Amino acid sequence: MALLLASGELCVCDLTATLQLPQSTVSRHLSYLKNAGWVNDRREGVWINYTVAADNSLKMQLASVLKERLPELAIVAEDIKRLASFSEDAGCA
Numbered sequence: 001m002a003l004l005l006a007s008g009e010l011c012v013c014d015l016t017a018t019l020q021l022p023q024s025t026v027s028r029h030l031s032y033l034k035n036a037g038w039v040n041d042r043r044e045g046v047w048i049n050y051t052v053a054a055d056n057s058l059k060m061q062l063a064s065v066l067k068e069r070l071p072e073l074a075i076v077a078e079d080i081k082r083l084a085s086f087s088e089d090a091g092c093a
Contacts, residue, residue: 001033001038001052001066001070002066002067002071002076002079002090003015003080003083004039004051004081005052005063005066005067005070006071006080006083008051008052009042009051010049010050010063010083011044011047011049011050012026012027012030012047012048012050013047014032014083014086015030015050016026017086018082018083018086019045024092025078030050033050034050035088036037037053037055037059038052038053038059039051039052039053040052040053043047057089063089
């Protein structure tokens, strides 16, 4: 969630590279978030891009708090930096 909140939209490959987790793990967790109504997906060719759902005021308020506070956690701050360097270097092919 923190990476999606920081970036707006990411594909699974961005998340797998950043989090250094298998694609199946990342996809499974994104599926949980999608089924719970927290993320939306959009297909672009073979890629599936994810964004944080902002379809009601409660989600928007919670997302705002998460976006502000999650980067205070060291592990989240490291992930955000890793994503930034990954995106600058290559991104998804």
